[in-house]
Amino acid sequence: MSKVLIIAEHLNGQLNTATARCVTCARALQPEAIDVLVLSDAPAAVAAQAAKLDGVSKVLNVARAENAHPLAAVLAPQIAAAARSGAYTHLLLPSTTFGKDVAPRAAALLGVGQVSDIMSVTGPHTFTRPIYAGNAIVTVETPSDALVVGTVRTASWPAMGEGANTAPVEALPVDAVLPTHTRFVGLQQASSERPDLQSAAKVVSGGRGVGSKENFEIIYKLADKLHAAAGASRAAVDAGYCPNDMQVGQTGKIIAPELYIAIGISGAIQHLTGIKDAGTIVAINKDGDAPIYEVADIGLVGDLFKLVPELEAAL
Amino acid sequence: MKILVAYKRVVDFNVRIQVKPDGSGVASEGVKLSPNPFDDIALEAALRLREQGIAEEVIIATIAPADAQPHLRNGLAMGANRAIHVVSAEPVQPLAAARALLKLVEKEQPGLVILGKQAIDDDCSQTGQMLAALWDRPQATFASKLEVADGKATVTREVDAGLETIEVDLPAVITTDLRLNEPRFIKLPDIMKAKAKPIETVELASLGVAHGGEISNTNYAPPAKRSRGVMVKDVAELVALLQQKGLA
Numbered sequence: 406m407s408k409v410l411i412i413a414e415h416l417n418g419q420l421n422t423a424t425a426r427c428v429t430c431a432r433a434l435q436p437e438a439i440d441v442l443v444l445s446d447a448p449a450a451v452a453a454q455a456a457k458l459d460g461v462s463k464v465l466n467v468a469r470a471e472n473a474h475p476l477a478a479v480l481a482p483q484i485a486a487a488a489r490s491g492a493y494t495h496l497l498l499p500s501t502t503f504g505k506d507v508a509p510r511a512a513a514l515l516g517v518g519q520v521s522d523i524m525s526v527t528g529p530h531t532f533t534r535p536i537y538a539g540n541a542i543v544t545v546e547t548p549s550d551a552l553v554v555g556t557v558r559t560a561s562w563p564a565m566g567e568g569a570n571t572a573p574v575e576a577l578p579v580d581a582v583l584p585t586h587t588r589f590v591g592l593q594q595a596s597s598e599r600p601d602l603q604s605a606a607k608v609v610s611g612g613r614g615v616g617s618k619e620n621f622e623i624i625y626k627l628a629d630k631l632h633a634a635a636g637a638s639r640a641a642v643d644a645g646y647c648p649n650d651m652q653v654g655q656t657g658k659i660i661a662p663e664l665y666i667a668i669g670i671s672g673a674i675q676h677l678t679g680i681k682d683a684g685t686i687v688a689i690n691k692d693g694d695a696p697i698y699e700v701a702d703i704g705l706v707g708d709l710f711k712l713v714p715e716l717e718a719a720l
Numbered sequence: 721m722k723i724l725v726a727y728k729r730v731v732d733f734n735v736r737i738q739v740k741p742d743g744s745g746v747a748s749e750g751v752k753l754s755p756n757p758f759d760d761i762a763l764e765a766a767l768r769l770r771e772q773g774i775a776e777e778v779i780i781a782t783i784a785p786a787d788a789q790p791h792l793r794n795g796l797a798m799g800a801n802r803a804i805h806v807v808s809a810e811p812v813q814p815l816a817a818a819r820a821l822l823k824l825v826e827k828e829q830p831g832l833v834i835l836g837k838q839a840i841d842d843d844c845s846q847t848g849q850m851l852a853a854l855w856d857r858p859q860a861t862f863a864s865k866l867e868v869a870d871g872k873a874t875v876t877r878e879v880d881a882g883l884e885t886i887e888v889d890l891p892a893v894i895t896t897d898l899r900l901n902e903p904r905f906i907k908l909p910d911i912m913k914a915k916a917k918p919i920e921t922v923e924l925a926s927l928g929v930a931h932g933g934e935i936s937n938t939n940y941a942p943p944a945k946r947s948r949g950v951m952v953k954d955v956a957e958l959v960a961l962l963q964q965k966g967l968a
């Protein structure tokens with residue numbers, strides 16, 4: 406039987422929904438237990454949120470001042486120690502920048518390879534994952550006698566809900582020497598009142614066609630009308646129209662909203678790989694031959710500066 | 721200080737990948753190969769540190785089949801001082817790559833190792849982090865800004881929440897994001913000059929790399945396809961369709 410350890414992702418005392426998606430993936434392994442490990446300077450609030458997720462057996466806390474910020478070099482030795490001491494068969498993290506940073510460091514300490522971006526589980530050691538910007542799906546098999554370390558492609562797994570679960574929360578003593586060679590300096594968060602891009606039900610994205618930072622206001626206005634998150638193509642971010650955390654695609658965020666509206670975005674494969682799992686894709690572009698129309702459920706051809714304000718007014 | 725840059729050869733980002741009908745892999749015959757875009761950024765970052773007088777030597781390393789010499793010449797033409805070609809007929813996984821790079825690190829003793837944040841073929845995003853773990857040194861992944869002074873690197877990282885800045889003691893491992901820099905173009909005289917630069921060749925097997933923990937790729941399949949939808953003629957039609965789907 407499998408026994409899964411999930412590393413909680415959190416910021417400012419809030420559990421990231423990516424963790425609940427990892428729980429859904431873990432349940433596909435039909436394990437005997439799913440434990441969640443919270444590494445923090447003050448884990449209580451996050452642990453309480455994790456304990457409510459359906460399917461979670463136990464929440465383990467490691468409270469150390471060094472865990473105030475998620476530094477991979479500091480967290481990985483603690484994760485490796487916890488994975489060893491608890492006789493786990495699987496160690497899962499979300500495929501967010503947090504998980505991508507930490508998981509391979511923990512895997513190497515544990516002497517095993519890693520399965521990145523798990524899309525589906527076909528057995529305790531068999532998974533599928535995307536390669537070549539999602540243009541091929543590979544089935545991978547990990548050694549049957551070794552711990553599986555994986556990151557979970559969050560867009561492939563719905564978030565496990567909060568039910569009546571009240572999993573026990575325990576302190577986990579971890580004996581690990583932590584390095585001081587890596588120090589947190591600061592986090593500049595793009596403050597936004599809009600829904601979070603990675604978990605929003607609706608997303609409105611702008612591309613190079615939007616033309617300037619000032620013009621991006623029309624993207625934000627439409628997003629606000631729909632209570633949607635705002636996203637962007639790489640070209641829009643590179644040109645400085647909007648902050649980096651709005652980038653959708655192979656090297657940005659991989660998302661699966663119910664509605665995705667792409668405005669002035671041509672539809673390069675690197676962008677499309679980020680929206681493949683969206684429910685309905687709407688494209689607005691002045692070029693009727695743009696590749697975005699090959700994947701759009703609803704296409705409208707024309708000048709975005711005319712159509713987007715019109716759409717905003719009509720909703 | 722020396723800088724070691726991991727410089728992988730991959731299928732060019734403009735190629736539309738085709739999965740072989742028998743599921744044994746992706747079609748590679750006659751497909752254009754290029755340096756991994758993130759590794760070009762890594763090399764550019766290293767060259768700029770050398771130009772600032774912070775580093776003396778930039779070494780590129782690749783793990784690839786014997787026919788990868790033109791790839792290394794490309795990196796030398798861009799400005800690397802020398803190259804190390806770890807010859808492996810078979811592709812290696814990130815853990816094996818990290819173990820091999822560690823052998824080069826132990827020999828060369830670089831102050832910085834810079835890698836791309838992911839290779840656009842397997843999209844794993846693991847090698848830099850694994851190397852940092854095995855080497856027991858700091859890692860600063862997804863870098864969009866890098867400053868090196870007084871034995872330390874200050875790195876701004878592109879994270880989901882925004883921009884995080886960390887400080888790491890050298891030696892350290894850095895992985896690059898797209899916005900760190902724009903790699904320079906190679907000029908014709910540089911290609912001529914690169915011909916005289918040394919490429920050291922070592923067999924992967926001779927490095928004495930540890931084994932274990934390997935993952936096998938058992939089948940390849942094309943992704944589920946999204947089909948072309950409907951075209952609407954105006955905003956009113958679009959709104960009607962969205963309302964019908966309960967999306968507006």
Ligand SMILES: Cc1cc2nc3c(=O)[nH]c(=O)nc-3n(C[C@H](O)[C@H](O)[C@H](O)COP(=O)(O)OP(=O)(O)OC[C@H]3O[C@@H](n4cnc5c(N)ncnc54)[C@H](O)[C@@H]3O)c2cc1C
Binds near residue numbers: 614692
């Ligand atoms: C290694 C690598 C990784 C990458 N990762 C990503 C990634 O994660 N995400 C990403 O998005 N890209 C990524 N890219 C870049 C990608 O290849 C494209 O360059 C990028 O997506 C293009 O952005 P765009 O569609 O906004 O711009 P363009 O391709 O320039 O398209 C602009 C579109 O706007 C339309 N337009 C212009 N004016 C108007 C108007 N007035 N009204 C209506 N339409 C108009 C045009 O017809 C055009 O179709 C990556 C590239 C590489 C090499």
